[in-house]
Amino acid sequence: MTQSRRSALAGGAAIAVLAALPRGARGATVTLPFGNGERPLVPAGTFPQKGEMILQRTRPPLLETPFAVFGNNLYTPNDLAFVRWHLGDMPTSVDPATYRLRIGGAVRRPYELTLEDLVRGFPHRRLAAVNQCAGNSRGLIEPRVAGAQWGNGAMFNAIWTGVPLRALLARAGVSPKATHVAFRSLESGGIFPPDIQFEKALPLRRANDGVTMVAFRMNGAYLPLLNGYPLRLVVPGWFSTYWMKMLTEIEVLEHPSTDFWMAKAYRIPDRPDGGMRPDETGVKMVPIGPMRPRSFFTGIANGARVPTSGALTLRGFGFGGNAALRAIDISEDAGASWRPATLGPDHGPYGFREWHAVARFPKAGDYRLMVRARNVAGQMQPMRAVWNPGGYLYNQVEHVDVVAG
Numbered sequence: 578m579t580q581s582r583r584s585a586l587a588g589g590a591a592i593a594v595l596a597a598l599p600r601g602a603r604g605a606t607v608t609l610p611f612g613n614g615e616r617p618l619v620p621a622g623t624f625p626q627k628g629e630m631i632l633q634r635t636r637p638p639l640l641e642t643p644f645a646v647f648g649n650n651l652y653t654p655n656d657l658a659f660v661r662w663h664l665g666d667m668p669t670s671v672d673p674a675t676y677r678l679r680i681g682g683a684v685r686r687p688y689e690l691t692l693e694d695l696v697r698g699f700p701h702r703r704l705a706a707v708n709q710c711a712g713n714s715r716g717l718i719e720p721r722v723a724g725a726q727w728g729n730g731a732m733f734n735a736i737w738t739g740v741p742l743r744a745l746l747a748r749a750g751v752s753p754k755a756t757h758v759a760f761r762s763l764e765s766g767g768i769f770p771p772d773i774q775f776e777k778a779l780p781l782r783r784a785n786d787g788v789t790m791v792a793f794r795m796n797g798a799y800l801p802l803l804n805g806y807p808l809r810l811v812v813p814g815w816f817s818t819y820w821m822k823m824l825t826e827i828e829v830l831e832h833p834s835t836d837f838w839m840a841k842a843y844r845i846p847d848r849p850d851g852g853m854r855p856d857e858t859g860v861k862m863v864p865i866g867p868m869r870p871r872s873f874f875t876g877i878a879n880g881a882r883v884p885t886s887g888a889l890t891l892r893g894f895g896f897g898g899n900a901a902l903r904a905i906d907i908s909e910d911a912g913a914s915w916r917p918a919t920l921g922p923d924h925g926p927y928g929f930r931e932w933h934a935v936a937r938f939p940k941a942g943d944y945r946l947m948v949r950a951r952n953v954a955g956q957m958q959p960m961r962a963v964w965n966p967g968g969y970l971y972n973q974v975e976h977v978d979v980v981a982g
């Protein structure tokens with residue numbers, strides 16, 4: 578690796594971080610919209626390369642993006658992108674000079690890449706995509722379920738630059754019997770007990786679709802360490818549990834993964850809506866995968882006063898999930914009637930898209946505003962979120978109550 582390339586890829590991330598994690602947070606708080614929703618708002622710099630974030634947990638870090646950030650930025654600034662790690666001892670530094678990505682398993686030619694090999698040796702692809710935790714908005718699910726009580730900020734939108742996984746797999750020569758591809762990270766690098774690893778696997782057709790990529794840039798910069806520096810998997814349209822950070826190993830399998838994180842965790846009912854009744858038992862569960870449409874208001878809060886004369890422009894953003902957005906509709910009468918909002922520029926099927934709509938409130942009184950997204954696969958946000966034990970898939974229609982007059 579040349580000196581200039583090494584320093585470019587280092588991106589300032591090969592630093593010993595998390596050495597001084599906050600012991601307990603003091604000062605500002607934010608209240609997420611559910612019971613026990615108060616959380617510390619930690620100042621910029623509390624976590625390396627991170628701005629002011631909502632602290633859900635310190636070790637391993639669970640940092641939520643304050644929702645107002647989405648109203649101010651179509652692409653979430655890297656320092657405000659949410660953070661989620663599973664294992665207590667996540668790597669606190671990465672040396673780009675010795676970092677290797679291994680590709681093996683059921684392939685004809687297993688091989689290993691340096692960061693420079695990866696960046697120089699394969700075609701690049703650039704696309705906008707939402708990285709959303711399967712448990713985003715879990716705190717809003719009724720009845721409540723265990724797990725991180727996220728508000729709506731366990732997601733962010735970024736432009737990802739990387740190498741299509743298909744190109745990496747093609748060089749290895751995938752076995753005709755292959756069915757899945759497993760991913761591991763630095764966390765399984767030997768300093769941890771082998772029974773504690775974070776591993777995920779995709780069906781081969783998803784891994785090989787030309788869209789799934791190994792990303793080395795996020796919004797044009799190297800990834801923040803906490804978001805997976807130097808490489809992470811990006812699976813546009815699928816929940817971020819598959820977006821393996823600090824990706825070091827790609828293993829082609831001829832069977833589904835039996836790893837805990839696939840076989841036991843991140844599973845949903847094997848039903849079209851992914852939901853069940855809280856008292857049901859014996860429901861067949863399958864690994865979670867594709868995201869669903871969501872849409873939000875920005876710049877207007879519950880209880881806001883709106884004028885009865887003239888017009889007010891409502892704004893927000895949405896995304897289609899695993900299929901492009903078809904439309905965003907709004908309602909000023911609690912969902913009794915709907916009309917289309919105007920969509921902003923199309924930045925591709927997987928990222929945020931802005932919307933606006935001009936609203937009038939002719940009579941003084943209370944109005945419940947709602948926003949609802951539909952995608953080209955025919956999925957529409959439900960008025961009530963599905964329930965499942967993991968608290969996954971929340972995409973209930975959002976509302977804001979305003980007072981006219």
Ligand SMILES: Nc1nc2c(c(=O)[nH]1)N[C@H]1C(S)=C(S)[C@@H](COP(=O)(O)O)O[C@H]1N2
Nearest residue numbers: 659660661662663710762804818820821822
């Ligand atoms: N190596 C590694 N990758 C990981 C995880 C992890 O714990 N370790 N968590 C996954 C989950 S469940 C989520 S929600 C996303 C969070 O990505 P972010 O921290 O960049 O927001 O990372 C995914 N990739």
Ligand SMILES: [Mo]
Nearest residue numbers: 710711712818
């Ligand atoms: Mo997640």
